[in-house]
Every structure is written in C-alpha cells, then in structure tokens.
Amino acid sequence: MQSNYVGRFAPSPSGPLHFGSLICALASYLHAKQHQGKWLVRIEDIDTPRIDTKYSQMILDSLRAHGMQWDDEVLYQSQRHAIYEDVLADLHYKKQLYACECSRRQIRERTPPAAQYYDQHCREKGLGFENKAIRWKNNAHRQMFDDLHYGRVTVEDKFAFEDPVLKRADGIYAYHLAVIADDIAQGVNFIVRGSDLLDLSPLHLSLFEAFRYPVPQFFHIPVAASEAGQKLSKQHHAPAIKNELALSNLKSALHFLACEHRDIDQIDDAETLLSWAISHFSFDNISAKREILVSRINDVYCLSRENKK
Secondary structure (H helix, E strand, O other), rough: OOOOOOOEEOOOOOOOOOOOHHHHHHHHHHHHHHOOOOEEEOOOOOOOOOOHHHHHHHHHHHHHOOOOOOOOOOOHHHHHHHHHHHHHHHHHOOEEEEEEEEOOOHHHHHHHOOOOOOOOOOOOOOOOOOOEEEEEEEOOOOOOEEEEEOOEOOOHHHHHHOOEEEEEEOOOOOOHHHHHHHHHHOOEEEEEEHHHHHHHHHHHHHHHOOOOOOEEEEEEEOOOEEEEEEEEOOOOOEOOHHHHHHHHHHHHHHHHHHOOOHHHHOOOOOOHHHHHHHHHOOHHHOOOOEEEEEEEEEEEEEOOOOHHH
C-alpha cells in the first residue's frame, strides 16, 4: 500500500451529478481508499460561460449523500486565477508560449483534413499576448503512454502534435493549464478518470514534464453511454442522480464497474456498501471496453442488454 497516494475527483459544475460522474467519483474514491491514500475533490469552475455556481454545492451534497467524503478542503478553480497567471509567466520566461490570433474558422480552412491539428501558423510571429489566445509550444509530440488499466495506449497525431491553448483570447484559462497546475499544487499522483480523456493523457503528461513535476499514473475507466458513441454527460442532458436513491445508485455503479449484484444484494445502507467495496472490490475486473451501454429504469441506471452475457 502507498501511504503517499493522492487522488482526486474533479467535476465541472455545468450541471448536477449524473450517473456517469458518479461512476468516476466512486472509482477514484475506491482506488484512493484501497491504497490508504487521500481523496480530494476539486470543482473545475474555470469555464465561466458553461458553469452555474448553484451546481457546485449540489454536486458536493450528492457526494456526501452517497457516503463519499473528501479528505481536505475543496479547491475551486475560479479562485485560482493568480496561480494560473504565475504558471503562464513561468512558461513565458522559459520561451514556451506564443500568442495566436487565428480563429477556429481560419484554422479549419487552412489546415488539411489529414493533419487535424493546429499548423503553428503564429508560432514564430512574435505577437503580443493582449486579446489573443496563448498557446504552449508542444515539442514533446508524445504519442504513447502506459495506462494502469488499458496498458500501452497510442494516440492520433492531432492529440500528440497540437500546440494547445492555455489561455483563451477572451481571458478564460484553458482546461489543459488549470488541471495540470491544480494537480501539481495538490500533489496528485494517481488520476482515475473516464476513457473519454484517454487521448489527452500524453499531452497532459508532456505538460507535467514541462513544469518539471513527476508525472502521475493514470487509470482510465469505461464511460457510461446511453447509446453507442454518446456518453452520459451534461452536454447530452443526462439527468441528475437522486440522492434519496443513494444505495441503489451505488449498487448500480459497482455493477457497472464489474461487481456482481449477488455480492452486494444483502447490504442495506451506503456506508456499509462503501466499506465492503473498499475491502472487496477488484479493479482487475473492470471491462477493457472504452464505453458500456446503460439504460435508465425507475430513476436508476442498469447495464443494457447488449452488455449482459
């Protein structure tokens, strides 16, 4: 067991907690507790046009209702602008940033479909940063990494060769910057998250290295999908989980993560269920699929027939 383990769950408050997010929260919680580590919660509320502050508390209330208590103060990205600006200043000092004036339409029209990533049009222009996107000079071009669940993963060129935007032209700090800066600040060294972020991991690992920080280990899990290619998400209007059905929700989430219902049928409260899962749940049994189809019956999700043996 690793006593220095630090994991996290980092939801975006663009809507309430849904079943797909609950699965990720539960998996990250169990992984941390099985390694006798710390489990942190971070509210990723940096993308202000997409978030609603009321959902931050609703998400925290849902986690508590489902028996998952974090081990330190909740970190809010919206309160960390000065930190992100310091990180950008450091990268700028190291000559790893440049300003970009290209619109999405210009990039789309100029870049051949086969390339699929930004063509570095502004990299050597020496533009001023004001009112422009700020990009990181990604010279690593990492295409492979080792995931604790999926093994050796190779990503497409568009993920490996992109110079990512770290701060948008409208002044909003980008996900790539905030998530890495916060993981470093919180000492996160194990990241359990959905397979929809699998392809971004090499880029994120390259950013960790740019900040001269030891790279964390990743454990990606399948995402829950209502139909093929459409994961449960706030963007797709996934309904909120009902806190009064916490026990049923947790059993469904464990079943999704490859825990047979017969093992937990007799447990009748969430706290006991979580204690059982910390002691007995095996991450080795999680499916190697990238997504698993689910259906909603009486406000609780279950595996769709397509997944059943």
